[in-house]
Amino acid sequence: MATSRSEPARTAPAGRASLPNDAAVDPPFRRVLIANRGEIAVRIIRACRELGVEAVAVYSDSDRAAAHVRLADVAVRLGPPPPTESYLRIDAVVKAALDTGAEAIHPGYGFLAERAAFARAVEAAGLVFIGPPPAAIEALGDKLHARRLADSVGVEAVPGTLEPAPVDRPDQVHAIVAEAERIGFPLLIKAAAGGGGRGMRRVERARDLPAALASGSREAASAFGDGSVYLEREIRPARHVEVQLLGDGEGTVVALGERDCSLQRRHQKLVEEAPAPGREPDARRRLHEMAVRLGAAAGLRNAATAEFLLAPDGSFYFLEVNTRLQVEHGVTELVAGVDIVREQLAIAAGRPLSEAPRAAAARAAEPEGHAIEVRLSAEDPGRDFAPTPGGVRRWIMPAGPGVRVDTAIEAGDRVPPEYDNLIAKVMVHGADREAAIDRLRRALDETEIAGIQTTLPFHRFVARDPSFRAGEVSTDWVAARWDGPAEHARAARAAQLAAGLAALDRAAADGAAAMATPLRHITTSDGRWRRSGIEGLVDRWPR
Amino acid sequence: MAALSDRMPDPRGVRIALSAPIEGLGPLVLEPPQLPLVAVPRMAGEGLLGGTAPVEPAGLEEPAGDGSAQVLVDGEPIAAELSFLDGERAILRGEGHDEATRVLLLPPPAAPGLRQGISHREVIVDGWRIEVEVESAARAALRERASRGREEATHSGPTEVHAIIPGVVVAVSVAAGDAVVAGQQLLVVEAMKMQNELRAPRDGTVERIAVGPGVTIEVGDLLLVLS
Numbered sequence: 001m002a003t004s005r006s007e008p009a010r011t012a013p014a015g016r017a018s019l020p021n022d023a024a025v026d027p028p029f030r031r032v033l034i035a036n037r038g039e040i041a042v043r044i045i046r047a048c049r050e051l052g053v054e055a056v057a058v059y060s061d062s063d064r065a066a067a068h069v070r071l072a073d074v075a076v077r078l079g080p081p082p083p084t085e086s087y088l089r090i091d092a093v094v095k096a097a098l099d100t101g102a103e104a105i106h107p108g109y110g111f112l113a114e115r116a117a118f119a120r121a122v123e124a125a126g127l128v129f130i131g132p133p134p135a136a137i138e139a140l141g142d143k144l145h146a147r148r149l150a151d152s153v154g155v156e157a158v159p160g161t162l163e164p165a166p167v168d169r170p171d172q173v174h175a176i177v178a179e180a181e182r183i184g185f186p187l188l189i190k191a192a193a194g195g196g197g198r199g200m201r202r203v204e205r206a207r208d209l210p211a212a213l214a215s216g217s218r219e220a221a222s223a224f225g226d227g228s229v230y231l232e233r234e235i236r237p238a239r240h241v242e243v244q245l246l247g248d249g250e251g252t253v254v255a256l257g258e259r260d261c262s263l264q265r266r267h268q269k270l271v272e273e274a275p276a277p278g279r280e281p282d283a284r285r286r287l288h289e290m291a292v293r294l295g296a297a298a299g300l301r302n303a304a305t306a307e308f309l310l311a312p313d314g315s316f317y318f319l320e321v322n323t324r325l326q327v328e329h330g331v332t333e334l335v336a337g338v339d340i341v342r343e344q345l346a347i348a349a350g351r352p353l354s355e356a357p358r359a360a361a362a363r364a365a366e367p368e369g370h371a372i373e374v375r376l377s378a379e380d381p382g383r384d385f386a387p388t389p390g391g392v393r394r395w396i397m398p399a400g401p402g403v404r405v406d407t408a409i410e411a412g413d414r415v416p417p418e419y420d421n422l423i424a425k426v427m428v429h430g431a432d433r434e435a436a437i438d439r440l441r442r443a444l445d446e447t448e449i450a451g452i453q454t455t456l457p458f459h460r461f462v463a464r465d466p467s468f469r470a471g472e473v474s475t476d477w478v479a480a481r482w483d484g485p486a487e488h489a490r491a492a493r494a495a496q497l498a499a500g501l502a503a504l505d506r507a508a509a510d511g512a513a514a515m516a517t518p519l520r521h522i523t524t525s526d527g528r529w530r531r532s533g534i535e536g537l538v539d540r541w542p543r
Numbered sequence: 544m545a546a547l548s549d550r551m552p553d554p555r556g557v558r559i560a561l562s563a564p565i566e567g568l569g570p571l572v573l574e575p576p577q578l579p580l581v582a583v584p585r586m587a588g589e590g591l592l593g594g595t596a597p598v599e600p601a602g603l604e605e606p607a608g609d610g611s612a613q614v615l616v617d618g619e620p621i622a623a624e625l626s627f628l629d630g631e632r633a634i635l636r637g638e639g640h641d642e643a644t645r646v647l648l649l650p651p652p653a654a655p656g657l658r659q660g661i662s663h664r665e666v667i668v669d670g671w672r673i674e675v676e677v678e679s680a681a682r683a684a685l686r687e688r689a690s691r692g693r694e695e696a697t698h699s700g701p702t703e704v705h706a707i708i709p710g711v712v713v714a715v716s717v718a719a720g721d722a723v724v725a726g727q728q729l730l731v732v733e734a735m736k737m738q739n740e741l742r743a744p745r746d747g748t749v750e751r752i753a754v755g756p757g758v759t760i761e762v763g764d765l766l767l768v769l770s
Contacts, residue, residue, distance in 0.1 A: 378735070382671070387708060387735040393649065393665070417709050421735040448667065450649055456670030488671055489565050495666035495673035496559040498635045498646040500573030501614065501625035502664075503557040503677045508575065 027052040028349030029104050032130070033076075033097040034058070034068065035118075036108030037087060039425060040325070041068035042408045044106050047341035056100045058093060060086030062416040067408035074100050081418045087111045090118050094125045104128035104348055106341075110420060113324040114141055130348040131302050132323040133249075140298055140321040144192040144230055150318040153297045155290045158309055158317040159183055160232035164192060167217040167227065176213070176231075177206050183233050189213055191220030192228035197267040199223060202234065235317065237474035239310035240264065241276045242322075243291035244332045246343055246361075248353040249301030254361035255288035256336045259328055262473040263462065265385060270455065270478065271462055272328035273372040274335045276310070277433055277471035281365040287316050288364055294321065302347050303329075303340055327375070327422065330406060334371035334429040336360035369429055370436040374444070374459040376407075376424040378415045381458040382488030389417035393451030398443035402429045402436075415452060423454065437469055457487060553615070556680035562663065563674060572680045574615040635668075644668060701750055702769040704741070706760045710734030714756055717767075721749045729767060732760065743769065 033056040034044045041057060045068060048055040057072030062081040069075045076096035078086040086092075088111055097105050105122050107130070112118040119134040131137070140146050144164060147157045160183055166172040180187060180203070189212055191199030199220030201212040213229060221227030239262040247253040260276035261269045275284065291306035298321065305326050307319040329340045338360045346354060379385040395411040407424035409415070415423055428443055430436035441463040447456060462468050465481060552558075556574035613620050623637030625646070635644045651663035661678045714731040717723055723743045732739050747769035754766050 386739060387710075387737055389709060389735060394647070394667075417734045419735065421737075444670070445645070447670070448647060449670070450647060450665055450667050450672060453672045454670065460670050485566070487669075489568055491668040491671035492561055492565050492568055492673045493571070494635060494644055494646070494668045495671070496561070496568075496571040496675060497573070497616065497623055498625055498633065498644075498648060498668070499664050499666050499675045499677055500557050500559045500571055500616075501623060501635070502627075502633070502648055503559070504555070504573055504575055504614065505625065507555060507557070 033102035040108040106130040164228040189216040193224035193226040242307040245295040247300035253295040257364040265478045274331040284365040331371040335367035370433040371429045373427040378421040380453045382484040388453045390452040396448035398446040552680035558680040558683040560676045706764045
């Protein structure tokens with residue numbers, strides 16, 4: 001965290017054209033507010049500092065001394081710990097920006113990042129929203145709309161319906177069941193406004209469909225305030241592949257490359273890599289081209305990600321677009337050689353796409369080396385990834401060649417229960433996938449965390465698993481390969497053994513001096529003398 | 544555990560229990576290398592009074608430091624060795640661990656053991672965090688024998704269900720007086736944006752519910768009582 005406290009930003013002198021990315025000469029903004037917390041807030045503050053932009057942090061009461069607050073130039077309190085009273089308060093965030101004289105707001109991911117209402121409020125206050133325009137967020141956030149958009153530009157979406165399914169309409173049951181038969185069972189009911197698996201239902205038989213539609217719609221309505229649901233074929237085993245897009249709002253949209261995020265559980269990504277293993281440059285190029293077509297049609301400005309499912313037969317189906325910086329953007333940065341957050345700031349300042357992303361896009365089908373990211377989360381992989389907030393006693397992160405760690409945690413910090421449980425992203429970059437996996441294994445061996453259980457054991461397992469090394473990844477991988485309780489029990493046995501050996505050693509060391517004298521000279525054949533003597537000593541040992 | 548009831552453990556032995564139980568894993572009893580007893584052939588006509596011991600300690604030297612120290616684990620001799628690299632990091636070798644396993648042995652976490660004679664340790668193995676309780680094996684055996692009767696008596700009594708994660712109670716699915724079966728959902732706790740169902744540990748009747756929706760709970764808080 002060696003951050004040089006730069007002098008106040010200088011006014012932009014001439015020479016902007018020749019040095020479009022030279023921050024010290026020409027920062028895109030004077031001051032930017034980061035409406036987020038944790039590792040992503042730290043990541044964005046770092047980009048601001050490198051650009052000579054002052055960073056304004058916001059925080060809730062449980063983050064008063066958090067890393068993003070310590071790193072920022074200015075910090076503003078939002079409210080009590082619950083997100084709805086702090087990080088999700090649009091009015092408070094916009095007011096903090098106006099009060100501190102920030103010119104732009106970066107939303108990070110999660111919280112308000114994909115709320116069109118937030119982007120609108122930011123723009124209404126005369127500030128710049130660092131992300132896609134509100135209209136694009138709205139249009140692409142509605143998955144049905146996105147599916148129709150894909151259809152209109154000839155990008156094949158996952159087979160299914162393009163209009164909201166009728167719910168609780170007995171007269172239309174026939175029609176929707178016929179539609180479902182055409183799509184094929186098993187299929188998924190998904191919420192148009194959805195995310196995180198909410199409102200999602202898996203249906204195996206036609207007669208279960210009406211009830212599943214009703215319950216999925218109910219859940220969607222309570223989670224998102226919009227009960228629209230649609231049908232989609234279930235593609236299994238599938239791989240989850242997504243394309244990083246950057247657009248400058250002047251018609252240029254480029255793809256920086258794709259990421260494979262197949263290792264998931266309950267639609268939460270655990271491991272991401274770039275490029276997607278086992279794909280030929282031609283297939284990559286076609287995929288990137290589809291994503292660019294979608295982004296251009298949606299009028300994309302700034303950063304977004306188009307997600308696809310890769311079916312076992314090798315065909316890609318469009319899934320959805322995320323109109324924000326992704327958690328896993330770092331792996332693309334490593335193989336593309338582009339600082340995506342830096343580009344986001346430049347684009348938001350109205351600059352055309354710079355040379356770095358254009359060059360990266362040109363070689364995106366044949367990227368430099370291979371990068372893998374694992375998400376260290378405060379979750380117990382032995383107990384079905386249950387959350388494990390608490391105090392971190394020990395925190396040693398890996399370093400060395402080809403290792404990047406994005407985190408906001410230090411030893412002694414607390415992981416609060418109110419927020420996302422991602423605590424660090426460990427990324428590695430190697431000449432090829434083999435080298436990257438070797439590096440990941442080494443990096444995770446160096447990692448030491450105590451105080452809370454994290455997903456580290458799962459990631460250590462991934463780094464050693466032959467099927468992962470062989471690139472045999474899919475969204476079913478975690479369920480098929482990971483036996484958390486067994487791994488946990490094996491480690492617990494070793495822990496017991498180690499603690500026992502340590503206790504015996506300690507006792508022996510403590511007692512050795514006292515024991516040596518009496519024992520040496522006891523030559524009686526009857527062990528009871530010796531035993532009673534030892535028992536006397538045992539009771540005097542410090543415990 | 545069978546081994547424990549058969550004989551009293553070596554007084555130098557230690558018993559390592561898991562603070563959070565894991566199915567299929569009981570406490571582990573470690574005893575120091577036992578002095579090998581060498582049988583001396585009894586000479587005809589010479590009994591105890593004849594001056595020759597029936598057995599004789601083979602050696603009273605220092606414990607072997609040659610790297611493959613023998614230790615008794617639940618009564619079975621096993622070659623295992625722990626070498627400390629510093630005060631907390633160590634390398635564990637042996638017992639089916641082909642490669643050396645890196646281990647972190649840390650002093651007790653914030654709340655030290657309440658029961659006298661038991662010391663707590665936080666052990667990190669392969670990224671797993673395991674809390675153990677270290678106790679003299681002999682003491683543990685005595686304690687167990689003393690409490691065995693008592694435990695059986697209380698087993699059919701009320702079971703208190705405590706919080707295992709901190710969070711906010713979002714739903715209570717049962718009411719006092721409800722009969723529940725093992726595995727039935729009792730309440731839902733939200734922590735870190737995830738909803739976690741808390742299920743009944745056994746069959747019974749809900750005697751009392753100590754929390755309601757919206758209540759913030761900490762680890763260890765009483766949630767409800769099953770009878």
